Amino acid sequence: MAEPAHGGESGAEAIGMPQLDFTTFPSQIFWLLVALTALYFILTRLALPRIVGAIEERHDAIEDDLDRAAEFRRRAEQAEAAYDKALAEAKARAQEIANQTRAEAKADLDKAIAKADAEIAARTAESEKRIGEIRDGAMASVEAVAAETARAIVDSFIPGETTDADARAAVSARLNG
Structure with missing residues (x-):
């Protein structure tokens, strides 16, 4: 038989798609199994x-980072505790210095007050x-003035009868007694 010219169909081509030809199924299944097995071995072996190695490395790196972060956190907590302790000690020392200064100032003030009181x-x-x-001098002057006044009064009533003594x-008897 002569083959048809371009565009004509031969007898084998008229059957349809070769993948759907049941006569080629065993060969296709064989090659499918060979390809899947090769793919399986390539995937599992290579x-x-x-x-998995990359994932494990990544996991280990993350674990290391977390461990370092925990270590840094622990160090930060220790540093904070040391800072809080130093701050408390500084506050206590400042309070002690303030109390000591107050005591010294009070002692100086008490000393100055005692000196001022003395x-x-x-x-x-x-x-x-x-x-x-001054009172004694004033009293003496009062007595002298009173004696002169008394003598002058007595002399005005009775002249020459009274002496200064x-x-x-x-006057002395009257003032003291």
């Missing part, structure tokens, strides 16, 4: 171990002494 007491004693002297004795 690709998957590399992927000075005031000395001045008061001196002033009282001067006031006493009598007038002083009479």
Whole structure:
């Protein structure tokens, strides 16, 4: 038989798609199994171990990072605790210094007050002494004036009868007694 020219169909081509030809199924299934087996061995022997290795490395790196982060957190907590302790000690020391300074200032103030009190007491004693002297001088002057006044009064009523000594004795007896 002669073959048809371009565009004509032969007898084998008229059957349809070769993949759907049941006569080629055993061959297709064989090659499918060979391809799947090869793909399985390529994946399990080459690709998957590399992927698993990469995943494990990544997991280990993440674990290491988490461990370092935990270590840094622990160090930060220790540093914070040390800072808090140092701050508490500094506050206590500052309070101690403030109390000591207050005590020294109070001692200085008490010393100054005691000195001022002693000075005031000395001045008061001196002033009282001067006031006493002035009072004694005033009393002597009052007695002298009173004696002269009494003598002048008595001389105005009875001239020549009174002496200075009598007038002083009479005024002194009256003032003291």
